[in-house]
Amino acid sequence: MTMLNEGRPTSPQPVKDAHMSPATATGNRALMLEEALIFEIGSTETTGVDFAPAPKVASRLGNLARTDAIGLPGLSEPETVRHYTRLSRQNYAIDLGLFPLGSCTMKHNPRLNEKVARMPGFADLHPLAPQSTVQGALGVINELAVWLIKLTGMHGVAMTPKAGAHGELCGLLCIRAALEARGDARQVVLVPESAHGTNPATAAFCGYKVEDIPATPEGRVDLAALKARLGPDVAAVMITNPNTCGLFERDMKTISDAVHAAGAFVYCDGANFNAIVGRVRPGDLGVDAMHINLHKTFSTPHGGGGPGSGPVVLSEALSPFGPLPYTARMADGTIHLIEEENVGEEMPQSFGRMSAFHGQMGMFTRALAYILSHGADGLRQVAEDAVLNANYILRSLDDVLDAPFGGSGPCMHEALFSDKGLADGFTTLDIAKGLIDEGFHPMTMYFPLVVHGAMLVEPTETESKAALDQFIMALRSLAERAKAGDEALKGAPYHAPRRRLDETLAARKPILTWTDLALAQAAE
Amino acid sequence: MRYLPLTDTDRQDMLSVIGATSIDDLFVDVPAEARLSDKIAGLPDHASELAVERHMAALARQNLSAGEAPFFLGAGAYKHHVPASVDHLIQRGEFLTAYTPYQPEIAQGTLQVLFEFQTQVARLLGCDVANASMYDGSTACWEAIVMARRITKRGKAVLSSGLHPHYVSVANTMAKFTGDALAHEAPTLEAATDIDALIAGIDKDTSCVVVQYPDILGRIADLTPLADAAHAVGALLVAVVTEPVALGAIKAPGHMGADIVVGEGQSIGVGLQFGGPYLGLFACKQKYVRQMPGRLCGETVDAAGKRGFVLTLSTREQHIRREKATSNICTNSGLCALAFSIHMTLLGERGLRELANLNHGLAVQAADRLAKVPGVTLVNDSFFNEFTLILSKDARDVVRTLADKGVLAGVSLGRLFPTAPQIGNGLVVAVTETVTAEDIEALAQALEEELA
Numbered sequence: 001m002t003m004l005n006e007g008r009p010t011s012p013q014p015v016k017d018a019h020m021s022p023a024t025a026t027g028n029r030a031l032m033l034e035e036a037l038i039f040e041i042g043s044t045e046t047t048g049v050d051f052a053p054a055p056k057v058a059s060r061l062g063n064l065a066r067t068d069a070i071g072l073p074g075l076s077e078p079e080t081v082r083h084y085t086r087l088s089r090q091n092y093a094i095d096l097g098l099f100p101l102g103s104c105t106m107k108h109n110p111r112l113n114e115k116v117a118r119m120p121g122f123a124d125l126h127p128l129a130p131q132s133t134v135q136g137a138l139g140v141i142n143e144l145a146v147w148l149i150k151l152t153g154m155h156g157v158a159m160t161p162k163a164g165a166h167g168e169l170c171g172l173l174c175i176r177a178a179l180e181a182r183g184d185a186r187q188v189v190l191v192p193e194s195a196h197g198t199n200p201a202t203a204a205f206c207g208y209k210v211e212d213i214p215a216t217p218e219g220r221v222d223l224a225a226l227k228a229r230l231g232p233d234v235a236a237v238m239i240t241n242p243n244t245c246g247l248f249e250r251d252m253k254t255i256s257d258a259v260h261a262a263g264a265f266v267y268c269d270g271a272n273f274n275a276i277v278g279r280v281r282p283g284d285l286g287v288d289a290m291h292i293n294l295h296k297t298f299s300t301p302h303g304g305g306g307p308g309s310g311p312v313v314l315s316e317a318l319s320p321f322g323p324l325p326y327t328a329r330m331a332d333g334t335i336h337l338i339e340e341e342n343v344g345e346e347m348p349q350s351f352g353r354m355s356a357f358h359g360q361m362g363m364f365t366r367a368l369a370y371i372l373s374h375g376a377d378g379l380r381q382v383a384e385d386a387v388l389n390a391n392y393i394l395r396s397l398d399d400v401l402d403a404p405f406g407g408s409g410p411c412m413h414e415a416l417f418s419d420k421g422l423a424d425g426f427t428t429l430d431i432a433k434g435l436i437d438e439g440f441h442p443m444t445m446y447f448p449l450v451v452h453g454a455m456l457v458e459p460t461e462t463e464s465k466a467a468l469d470q471f472i473m474a475l476r477s478l479a480e481r482a483k484a485g486d487e488a489l490k491g492a493p494y495h496a497p498r499r500r501l502d503e504t505l506a507a508r509k510p511i512l513t514w515t516d517l518a519l520a521q522a523a524e
Numbered sequence: 525m526r527y528l529p530l531t532d533t534d535r536q537d538m539l540s541v542i543g544a545t546s547i548d549d550l551f552v553d554v555p556a557e558a559r560l561s562d563k564i565a566g567l568p569d570h571a572s573e574l575a576v577e578r579h580m581a582a583l584a585r586q587n588l589s590a591g592e593a594p595f596f597l598g599a600g601a602y603k604h605h606v607p608a609s610v611d612h613l614i615q616r617g618e619f620l621t622a623y624t625p626y627q628p629e630i631a632q633g634t635l636q637v638l639f640e641f642q643t644q645v646a647r648l649l650g651c652d653v654a655n656a657s658m659y660d661g662s663t664a665c666w667e668a669i670v671m672a673r674r675i676t677k678r679g680k681a682v683l684s685s686g687l688h689p690h691y692v693s694v695a696n697t698m699a700k701f702t703g704d705a706l707a708h709e710a711p712t713l714e715a716a717t718d719i720d721a722l723i724a725g726i727d728k729d730t731s732c733v734v735v736q737y738p739d740i741l742g743r744i745a746d747l748t749p750l751a752d753a754a755h756a757v758g759a760l761l762v763a764v765v766t767e768p769v770a771l772g773a774i775k776a777p778g779h780m781g782a783d784i785v786v787g788e789g790q791s792i793g794v795g796l797q798f799g800g801p802y803l804g805l806f807a808c809k810q811k812y813v814r815q816m817p818g819r820l821c822g823e824t825v826d827a828a829g830k831r832g833f834v835l836t837l838s839t840r841e842q843h844i845r846r847e848k849a850t851s852n853i854c855t856n857s858g859l860c861a862l863a864f865s866i867h868m869t870l871l872g873e874r875g876l877r878e879l880a881n882l883n884h885g886l887a888v889q890a891a892d893r894l895a896k897v898p899g900v901t902l903v904n905d906s907f908f909n910e911f912t913l914i915l916s917k918d919a920r921d922v923v924r925t926l927a928d929k930g931v932l933a934g935v936s937l938g939r940l941f942p943t944a945p946q947i948g949n950g951l952v953v954a955v956t957e958t959v960t961a962e963d964i965e966a967l968a969q970a971l972e973e974e975l976a
């Protein structure tokens with residue numbers, strides 16, 4: 001194995017500043033280890049896998065054998081384990097502490113769920129296996145579907161969407177299909193300012209014209225403005241409830257009634273369902289479609305960016321239009337997978353398929369295990385503790401941080417603060433980076449857009465009072481420093497694997513893949 | 525309630541800090557008629573870890589898993605051996621329980637993995653750049669069609685008859701709402717692919733030609749003439765790879781002129797999982813990078829001059845551009861990308877080539893053996909690890925009957941193409957390194973019995 005010292009530096013330059021001295025020869029600092037890229041430490045001749053010899057046969061690759069070098073470095077097994085273990089230590093994660101990303105929701109990931117998802121009877125099943133051989137897997141989908149329908153008070157559920165935004169797409173496709181079925185070509189989707197930022201993109205992707213509805217000074221949908229805009233051209237209203245200001249949309253039922261009276265549908269972004277599960281059924285509020293981010297409400301791990309899973313619950317009016325495939329329990333107790341082959345007469349109005357197979361089975365098993373662990377009583381407690389924790393943070397900090405909607409009623413699952421009142425030149429970003437040095441993942445920054453310098457904190461129900469108190473102490477101290485104009489805060493973080501990263505440079509001169517500079521120069 | 529740390533004393537203390545007398549005070553904004561006064565009827569209460577595990581295990585036992593039977597299913601999802609260290613490493617809490625790397629200073633682990641992943645994928649597919657992954661191959665395929673429309677400002681896509689029918693279904697679903705015109709027909713049971721027909725179908729309104737490689741019947745064709753024909757009229761070539769292990773043995777689509785190459789990455793590191801979560805691969809030529817959907821990780825430096833990584837070019841994404849975003853994709857399959865990248869690192873180029881050769885060799889042996897069964901004809905001249913047999917009766921029935929006998933024989937074309945009865949006797953058979961000589965013999969004998 002060779003080190004490609006002519007390429008990018010394989011060890012970082014020793015840094016001499018107040019917080020990094022004395023420098024070390026390797027760039028390592030005790031347990032804070034630097035790790036080169038696999039392209040710098042691996043070689044195309046090294047492998048960490050042993051195979052049986054291939055049978056000696058005449059190749060039938062149609063004269064297309066790949067003869068060029070691919071450029072994929074390998075590592076032996078111990079080197080591989082060490083590389084990824086070292087990299088893992090450069091990550092903050094919920095297993096390390098509070099992860100208060102508002103509207104993203106990171107809660108404890110129980111390991112029972114991982115164990116269950118890895119049972120061979122679930123993990124080692126082919127999506128096109130004969131239905132007689134996968135009755136238990138179809139049973140998981142069906143059982144989870146029943147829970148989701150009952151918890152939301154809805155009529156049906158589409159299980160296949162692969163993430164929250166994919167679920168939004170599914171809901172709008174159902175709405176569009178339902179409107180087309182009655183010969184109604186409506187073109188406009190209304191999106192309140194207090195809704196999730198992904199909603200307008202979804203509506204536009206489905207071919208709709210998007211119009212904003214303003215928020216009230218209280219941080220809720222402006223009911224008068226919404227009612228004034230409703231008309232025969234409006235297909236749907238997309239509402240996030242609880243909304244992105246952390247507030248419950250009090251007028252939800254009135255809004256739904258008005259939308260239905262105008263012949264349109266109500267889409268609810270259910271990303272924040274964790275705040276109301278077991279206490280409020282969206283179906284009772286007149287919602288027609290709502291996606292549920294399984295990783296948020298039912299705790300499936302997010303793995304540094306996914307996978308997600310976004311089942312969509314549907315009202316009776318929309319249920320016939322949901323996607324293929326879906327499961328149906330027959331009178332004899334067997335569960336059928338309904339897809340193109342056997343869709344028959346019972347669901348000719350389905351809008352079609354939105355991904356190759358049945359959705360995120362691996363997330364379904366985890367979510368079902370989580371739901372069964374909590375039960376009906378526990379899920380209700382989940383919402384209560386999530387809301388209690390958020391309000392505790394809001395009230396414990398509203399004397400040092402501006403809480404723009406602190407007077408608008410209790411917050412739900414998340415507490416919203418702003419940068420108002422910090423010393424000149426100090427921003428939300430400084431508070432966030434300061435939190436890193438205090439050992440916490442920062443809150444969501446600069447979202448929602450309706451608040452200047454927003455800081456959105458969502459503690460979730462799996463945090464203890466002691467953890468919350470420590471977080472409150474850290475945020476209080478940072479707020480006081482930012483108000484006092486402590487310049488050192490602008491340099492944070494000091495104690496992370498990296499100092500502030502230059503995001504502008506990355507966007508202006510994108511380097512998206514590794515190239516061996518020495519080889520590239522030699523080729524010129 | 526083992527996952528809930530608050531005690532009743534905590535709750536009372538916290539309510540008094542808030543200035544509320546009871547938890548109900550915090551739900552006052554919910555309209556009274558929608559406030560549930562008690563837990564929802566008809567649902568069970570919480571259960572112990574042991575009870576939940578028993579319940580789930582009982583459901584798992586009702587399935588015949590791939591490892592329990594001679595197994596030959598492919599058609600977009602493949603059973604490969606995944607080294608134990610892959611699953612061990614992705615279960616490290618710092619990977620498993622991390623969120624999207626929005627704070628790069630404390631997410632360098634995930635970000636460096638994504639940068640390495642992007643490089644591995646670009647090289648494997650033969651492209652300049654790759655993104656940090658999509659939901660799965662089918663959604664990546666649709667996003668490629670949309671991207672081609674953005675680049676060419678044309679709205680007609682020509683889809684190969686060899687493209688996975690579920691990928692076609694996804695595109696058809698979306699095209700209904702975006703107004704794209706899609707041309708596609710079911711395949712015929714012939715050894716030759718439809719390259720000539722595709723070339724004939726390209727015109728000045730065509731945004732892209734979408735071709736699967738190897739195709740749904742397992743056939744492999746040189747894509748160069750197709751790329752040339754597309755480029756001659758200003759259209760793009762989109763290549764779809766559902767079995768990336770193949771690219772350890774056969775030429776990369778990007779090296780045959782494909783402008784966008786998408787794929788299903790499940791084969792490497794991810795496992796079958798009954799259809800998901802899977803891993804969409806997405807790569808393209810450098811000049812199209814700002815039109816590429818999905819997340820991207822880029823290299824940069826920190827305030828002290830050290831190399832580091834961040835998510836970048838996010839101005840294309842929906843949370844910034846709202847209704848002007850390039851796509852609806854809002855996440856990636858981060859953990860699956862990690863699994864892919866670890867498995868690929870363990871393989872390295874040498875291991876990938878050995879794995880590909882082993883797959884191909886076993887598939888050749890299986891094809892020769894099965895073609896000897898009376899009532900069976902092999903369609904393919906060329907293939908990697910998957911090929912199509914024509915049986916003397918409807919393959920759907922054969923698959924069901926053999927499943928009852930404990931042999932998972934393959935995927936019937938009748939299930940994949942229910943509206944094309946003329947190919948209903950086709951059976952797609954996949955052979956990977958997990959298939960033994962005994963498995964091949966078991967399938968051959970079961971077919972002999974069934975077709976006698």
